[in-house]
């Protein structure tokens with residue numbers, strides 16, 4: 001009993017701690033000014049989180065958007081088509097990929113993805129896609145939302161694949177056999193019998209991946225450029241919330257309210273991730289019981 | 290004998306373990322054939338070889354032929370979904386699909402595009418529910434989830450679902466073993482009513498059920514067919530010692 005309450009207690013303690021420490025800024029500025037202010041100049045007393053919120057949002061959306069379609073196909077393949085042998089290999093490989101430290105993904109992003117965006121994707125987009133919204137190429141470097149999103153997509157893929165695969169595995173084989181027995185193909189069986197059963201679980205798995213992406217710090221920080229501006233394109237640099245905290249906490253603490261502002265950013269981050277996780281866990285629990 | 294299915298030199302392995310050895314049998318058209326034998330002798334395996342369900346298990350190896358109307362269902366040009374449409378299966382435990390009662394019955398017809406419009410689907414669903422003896426009980430709740438039915442009703446629903454794709458052959462793997470006595474009687478009664486239109490193959494563990502249903506009997510032991518023939522002959526004058534022992538309840 002005490003053990004099960006411990007995490008709850010810890011989360012409450014962290015939340016209350018953050019709330020207390022960010023209280024100075026919360027009482028000095030209105031929530032609207034903080035959340036929607038687009039200028040971040042702490043030395044002039046301007047603390048607008050909007051650039052960071054938009055940056056976090058875009059990096060997460062791009063990461064999840066790139067990860068989900070291939071991950072779904074891979075999970076469906078592993079769960080419904082692959083031989084037991086393939087599965088027995090895929091499982092440890094996925095676990096291994098999930099266990100690689102984020103900083104390694106960051107280095108890989110720095111060495112491979114940033115140059116790839118700079119020398120290939122950006123010129124391509126400039127030539128063919130620039131008329132689309134969010135596709136304009138304004139900055140010449142590869143440090144961008146897109147680079148961050150690609151690195152994130154690769155990072156969260158093992159998690160999303162594992163979770164979705166597990167959810168497919170909860171569908172009893174008897175249901176598949178019932179459908180196959182009247183002459184349905186495998187695909188018809190997946191589409192009409194299996195997928196409707198697992199859809200809420202798939203969404204929960206994606207939300208879990210999104211929450212992982214949302215909070216990811218190091219790997220994204222290394223490739224996303226870290227410019228406190230409201231990004232207008234996938235090729236712009238951005239500055240996600242976790243990177244803001246990691247880069248600045250401990251420095252420049254002489255500026256008034258700076259410390260409180262960063263802890264307020266942490267509070268926002270914690271709040272969003274808690275909501276994501278609780279929602280996903282509630283849905284998944286229904287499946288895994 | 291007018292045989293609908295002929296099995297020739299069928300051997301089945303699960304990995305290294307041989308489950309069926311050199312099976313050669315004939316299954317008569319539009320009669321009920323009952324497969325009997327002690328647990329683990331290969332009854333389910335033989336049944337699954339008739340609708341190509343064995344290949345759904347990893348590591349099965351199949352050799353030999355299964356001819357339906359003279360055509361080998363394992364030939365490479367044969368479409369497996371077509372085989373399974375012709376050869377329906379009633380499972381041991383009822384497995385309603387996670388849909389409404391109506392959709393369970395229309396599912397197969399819909400997959401195979403067997404009707405033209407909604408009206409036709411509706412009429413067909415009613416027809417097959419009547420055929421399975423379930424219509425009166427469910428006509429007011431067609432759009433309730435199929436899982437809300439009792440186990441016995443679910444099994445009749447599965448029968449209707451199978452019949453709806455117009456199979457020629459119905460396989461049943463101990464189709465009443467999960468049911469209460471009344472529901473079992475329902476299913477048995479339906480199988481007897483339907484036998485003049487369908488070739489039926491039923492696995493059963495209970496000798497009394499075998500005697501009530503069978504016109505043709507196949508007796509198996511340790512992966513081999515020991516004896517097969519018309520029910521009267523096998524039950525009254527078994528040729529093999531093993532069959533005699535089984536019929537006397539010695540194992």
Ligand SMILES: Nc1ncnc2c1ncn2[C@@H]1O[C@H](COP(=O)(O)OP(=O)(O)OP(=O)(O)O)[C@@H](O)[C@H]1O
Pocket residue numbers: 303306307308326327328329330331332333334335346
């Ligand atoms: N998927 C499988 N993998 C490995 N061996 C199997 C598998 N299915 C069945 N067997 C083996 O094949 C043999 C025949 O099994 P089968 O299920 O056909 O027997 P059965 O006559 O239907 O038995 P029961 O009366 O208990 O249902 C058994 O020895 C069984 O252990």
Ligand SMILES: [Mg+2]
Pocket residue numbers: 332333334462
């Ligand atoms: Mg069996």
